[in-house]
Amino acid sequence: MTTTDFLTGTVKGPGELPHEYLFITKDNKRTRIGEFVYYKAEVGDEKRQIIGTIKSRKLVRNLPDTFLSDPNTPPAFVSSLIGLDGDACEIYEITVETIGYFSHALKDFVNPRIPPNPGDAIFLASSETLAQMLSPKRNAETGSAHVGSLLTREAGEVPVVLSVKDVVSTHLAILASTGSGKSYTAGVLVEELMNSFNRAAVLIVDPHARKPLRVCASV
Secondary structure: OOOEEEEEEEEEEEEOOOOOEEEEEEEOOOOOOEEEEEEEEEOEEEEEEEEEEEEEEEEEEEHHHHHHHOOOHHHHHHHHHHOOOOOOOEEEEEEEEEEEEOOOOOOOOEOOOOOOOOOOOOEEOOHHHHHHOOOOOOOOOOOOEEEEEEEOOOOOEEEEEEHHHEEEEEEEOOOOOOOHHHHHHHHHHHHHOOOOOOOOOOOOOOOOOOOOOOOOOOO
């Protein structure tokens, strides 16, 4: 698990929507869509990490197409001949959707609506930072429901562990497109509820089921 936040780019300015901003980077490997980045801002008397997710990316500088048309000539070799950095001659413009800073007191994100300034540094949040923000519980802890891990990192590197109390004490809706895994997610939640460290009682009613209904319980 990475424990150090990585400096990855510089703020360019606001995006098209009020809660978006743009930053510039040469890093094509880490700045993937869905990744979490942050800038720092003064909120009251504290400096906060304002987290956001990468929404889109655009190539804003590259070698001319004529240089790229010959597959036998590596672009890095061509760029070195004309005085560019052979390892990263491409520049990307990244659009980020702001979420806010994580409040440990509230155990939730708070959006202070403080936009970054042009020139502010942008950091890729470490796996340790994300694990603390995304998981209110630890795996196999009483009252926990481990539903998976963050797709933009190595499998299991950033586990997503929900609080059972938060899940069952209010209404819960699992919304996604057809075939994206809603039923599977619900099944995982039920399995976690029935684990020995939770000992929940579960009743499942599915009026549209193609198979016979099953009633599952754990005591």
